[in-house]
Structures are given as structure tokens and as C-alpha cells.
Amino acid sequence: MPAQPAASIRDSAESAGILRPSGEKALLIDGRAAADRLLDELRSEAASLLRDGIKPGLATVLVGEDAASRVYVGSKGKAARACGFHSVQHDLPATTSETDLLALVGQLNEDPAIHGILVQLPLPKAINATRIIEAIAPEKDVDGFSPVNVGRIAIGEIERAFVPCTPAGALLLIEEAAKGLSRHLRGAEALIVGRSNIVGKPMAQLLLQRDATVTVAHSRTTDLATLVGRADILVAAVGRPEMIRGEWVKSGAIVIDVGINRVPRETAPGEAPKTRLVGDVAFAQAVKRAGAITPVPGGVGPMTIGMLMANTLRAAKRLAHR
Numbered sequence: 199m200p201a202q203p204a205a206s207i208r209d210s211a212e213s214a215g216i217l218r219p220s221g222e223k224a225l226l227i228d229g230r231a232a233a234d235r236l237l238d239e240l241r242s243e244a245a246s247l248l249r250d251g252i253k254p255g256l257a258t259v260l261v262g263e264d265a266a267s268r269v270y271v272g273s274k275g276k277a278a279r280a281c282g283f284h285s286v287q288h289d290l291p292a293t294t295s296e297t298d299l300l301a302l303v304g305q306l307n308e309d310p311a312i313h314g315i316l317v318q319l320p321l322p323k324a325i326n327a328t329r330i331i332e333a334i335a336p337e338k339d340v341d342g343f344s345p346v347n348v349g350r351i352a353i354g355e356i357e358r359a360f361v362p363c364t365p366a367g368a369l370l371l372i373e374e375a376a377k378g379l380s381r382h383l384r385g386a387e388a389l390i391v392g393r394s395n396i397v398g399k400p401m402a403q404l405l406l407q408r409d410a411t412v413t414v415a416h417s418r419t420t421d422l423a424t425l426v427g428r429a430d431i432l433v434a435a436v437g438r439p440e441m442i443r444g445e446w447v448k449s450g451a452i453v454i455d456v457g458i459n460r461v462p463r464e465t466a467p468g469e470a471p472k473t474r475l476v477g478d479v480a481f482a483q484a485v486k487r488a489g490a491i492t493p494v495p496g497g498v499g500p501m502t503i504g505m506l507m508a509n510t511l512r513a514a515k516r517l518a519h520r
């Protein structure tokens with residue numbers, strides 16, 4: 199008899215009318231609900247810090263005109279304000295030089311009203327992103343991308359590190375799903391598809407620290423289908439629409455889809471072209487096999503923002519020696 203699913207895991211049969219082949223119902227992992235709960239907690243914690251004269255401050259930096267990056271950065275600022283934080287967005291033209299961006303990062307490092315600095319990636323090609331990330335003070339690196347934070351995570355000093363927001367949010371959803379399915383991460387076969395510094399590599403570290411047996415697959419992996427078929431936990435972060443076929447998914451697996459891909463939507467003749475968002479996993483087929491699965495949108499995305507706010511609040515407390 200499975201344990202009572204956590205509040206943000208909904209019975210997918212409710213929304214999708216789907217039953218797993220075994221007759222059991224797949225669980226839909228509602229990242230938006232989980233993120234809303236987290237943001238509520240952070241809002242009340244920020245209010246109590248404010249009574250002590252501390253207001254968490256987040257500075258976001260957007261360089262260039264990438265439409266998706268603009269939306270993401272806008273959502274981060276909006277969430278910060280909703281949590282009662284001080285929020286500043288720096289919009290710089292695509293022609294900004296590396297020297298000017300380094301100078302801005304230097305100013306933000308010194309600004310006592312700013313506790314977290316986020317430079318949205320990717321940066322224009324003329325700017326060396328590694329140099330910019332390395333310039334962010336590790337104690338304000340709420341993205342968890344600086345070598346100091348990456349190193350702390352690698353050696354297991356998670357309490358002293360900032361953990362990158364997307365894998366941190368994904369881990370919370372995995373833990374909630376595991377609880378809902380009465381499973382352990384310990385000893386579970388986890389497959390991460392994608393080896394980026396932002397998601398794949400830190401996700402591997404986090405799952406290793408939870409005693410999962412971790413495999414990282416990537417664009418040169420042969421026979422992805424076999425690896426997917428063995429995974430009790432599957433994290434897809436490749437950025438290729440519905441690349442992971444539903445039939446590959448192991449029955450009962452926890453499936454976390456980090457991909458957010460915009461694809462053309464079928465339209466009636468004469469109708470204007472439209473798009474829709476899909477993940478890296480073919481959801482309609484995967485939901486018939488998975489034990490629990492995140493939707494796209496509404497899965498990992500909202501949790502990324504929630505974890506960024508959590509890191510910013512933590513940075514403010516640490517910088518205030520709280």
C-alpha cells in the first residue's frame with residue numbers, strides 16, 4: 199500500500215485520464231505547487247529577517263536580447279519582489295565588453311544591499327562566461343556556478359555551498375516522488391541525460407550524495423534506450439524535444455524532465471502558426487509507464503526559481519552572520 203502522496207504530487211488520472219498498465223495510477227509531480235509552498239515559507243522568513251533590519255537583495259544581469267533569457271530573468275525578479283526581497287535587474291546591450299561586465303560584477307560584489315548575484319547564461323560569444331562566473335564573490339554566487347561552490351559540492355560540503363537551482367529543485371521533487379511511492383534513493387539506479395555544468399554534473403553529485411548509483415549519459419552515449427530502461431530515476435536535461443521515448447522508460451520510474459523546448463503546434467489550415475512547450479521526454483507515452491513524472495511546463499521550471507530565492511535568503515542570512 200503506497201504512502202499518502204505528498205501534496206504536490208497529483209494523481210495524473212485526474213488531469214490526464216491515464217492509468218499505468220499495471221492498473222495503478224501514475225503520479226504527476228506538480229512543481230508549481232511545490233514551488234508555491236517553498237515561496238510561502240521564504241516570504242514569511244524574509245518578513246522576520248526584515249524585522250531585524252535585513253532585506254535579502256538579488257541582482258540579476260541580462261546581457262543581450264535573447265527572448266527566452268529575458269522571460270527567465272523577468273520571472274526571477276518578480277519572484278524576488280513577491281518574497282519581499284530587494285530586486286535589481288541590470289539590462290546590458292549585446293555589445294557590452296567583458297571589461298564592463300566584470301566592472302559591474304565587481305560593484306555588485308561590494309554592494310551591501312545585494313546578497314545574491316545572477317548573471318543570466320548564455321552570454322554573448324565575445325564574453326568569456328567562465329571569467330565572469332569566477333569574478334562573482336562565492337558568498338553571493340546564488341547560482342552555485344563558481345569554482346568554489348562547485349568544488350564544495352564535489353567534496354560533499356553541501357552545507358557550505360550554494361547548490362545550483364535547477365538540480366536542487368529537481369532533487370526536492372525526486373525526494374517527494376520517492377516518498378509518495380514509498381521508495382528510497384539509496385541504491386536506486388539514477389540516469390541523468392545531459393552533462394552540462396548547470397544541470398547534469400551537479401545533479402549527478404547530488405544523487406551520488408543520496409547514495410544512488412548514478413550514470414551520466416550524453417550526446418555520444420551509445421544505446422541510450424537500454425540505459426533509460428534500467429533507470430529507477432531518470433533526469434532528462436538535454437534540450438532536445440521529446441528525445442527520450444516513452445516506451446524506453448522503466449515501469450514505475452521517477453521521471454524528471456528538465457527540458458523546456460518550444461516546438462510548432464498543429465494548426466488548422468489558414469490559422470496563424472502557433473507553438474507549444476514540450477520536454478525532453480515524450481510525456482504522453484512516458485506517463486503510461488512512469489511511477490511519477492513531471493509535466494512540462496509546471497514541473498522543474500518553477501522549482502528552479504524557488505531554489506534561487508532560497509539561496510538568496512540563505513546568502514543574506516550568512517552575510518549577516520545569522
Ligand code: GUN
Nearest residue numbers: 316317318319320341363
Ligand atoms: N541559463 C539557464 N539556466 C540558468 C540558470 O539557472 N542560471 C543562470 N545564471 N543562467 C541560466
